[in-house]
Amino acid sequence: MRGRKMKKRTRREKGFTLVEILVALTILGLALAAISITFQSQSKSFSIQEQVSSMQIGGALALSRIAQEVRMAGYGVPAGTSPITGISDGAGGGPDSFTIVANLQASTFLSSDAAANANSVPVEDVTQFSNVSAGTELTILDPLRNLIETNSFASYDAGTSRITLQNNLSAQVPEGSYIGVSPENITYSIDSSDPNHPFLSRNGDVMAADIEDLQVAYGEDDNLDGLVDAWRNVPNNPGNILAVRISIVARSRYPEQGASYSLNGVENGRNFGPDGYRRRVYTTTVKLRNLLL
Structure with a gap:
């Protein structure tokens, strides 16, 4: 070892430094946060779409069934008997109710x-x-x-x-x-005993869930010429009704957080919102064919 210094050999340690680990954890955390936000957004979107779809199907089916039964009003009913009774125009723009008299059986x-x-x-x-x-x-x-x-x-x-x-x-x-x-009486109304989930009632039974309003207008033949002369929320003479215009308001089952929706009332019904519920109006006009014979 003359005149020569000994050189100390160093061996680089294998693995990650603390800084590298912290950087990796930060990146992983950001990635997981992004995935979580995306999942929550997609889950919320799916829930909204599911509620809207349920609202549309329920509203359309309910209106179709009412129309089918109202079209039979007066069938099997003796002459001189009104096919529509129990007409109630909801106070303060509230839901209407009415009763048809018909034989829907044999x-x-x-x-x-x-x-x-x-x-x-x-x-x-x-x-x-x-x-x-x-x-x-x-x-x-x-x-x-x-x-x-x-x-x-x-x-x-x-x-x-x-x-x-x-x-x-x-x-x-x-x-x-x-x-x-023998003909039966069938009454349609809105049951709001549970304000979070009102429903369309048929003789007290659930006909369609999450239906918030029912509005009805009656087409009357004032001069008895077989044609509708005026549409009224309360008919002057139920015996002169030739047609019925029925509107229902269906709404989503749950309110959407952070959203604000409004809907103008139909016929003489009240306005809705602003709130988080999505709503849709379904309307149909039914001719009382058994009065046109």
Whole structure:
């Protein structure tokens, strides 16, 4: 080792420095935050789309069913009986309510005369009564819709196409007369007992959830010429109603945080919002075909 200094060999340690680890953790944290924000945004968007879709389907189906039933108003109802009753124009722009009178079940017509005191009648389509229970009340109308009598269903015979009654006929029933299950009253209204989730009610049962408003206008034939002369929120004479314009307001099931939506009222109903609920109006006009015969 003469005149020579010993050189100390150093070996570089393998691994990451603390600074490198901190930088990596920071980048990872930012990436996870971005992923979380994206997920939350997509989840919120999906939830909104799901609510909007449910609102649209529910509103459209509810209006379609109401229209189908209102179109039958007056069917199987004796002449001189109003097919629409219980009309209520909601106070202060609140929801309306109304009742239709109609037979939505079995009915047919006599294929030939039935004599007084007979306990069965010949009919055109006896199979209409295949699901009618014994004891169900029946209404019998002449071809001009005048009431002949009410009776009770006993049974039917598909072979002879006859309906047997529980009581003998009190009078002769001519060919072409109507016989059917007695008409029922069906009331449509809004139930807001749970203000967070109001629903469209049919005789007290849920017809469609998250329906906030029902507004109705009645087309009246004032001069009895078979044409609608005026639309009114409260009819002057329910017997002159030829058509009904029905509007419902469907809304999202839950409010959207941070959002602010408004909706102008329909007919003489109130305005909605601003709040976080999305809403949509569905409207249809129904002709009461059983009054146009």
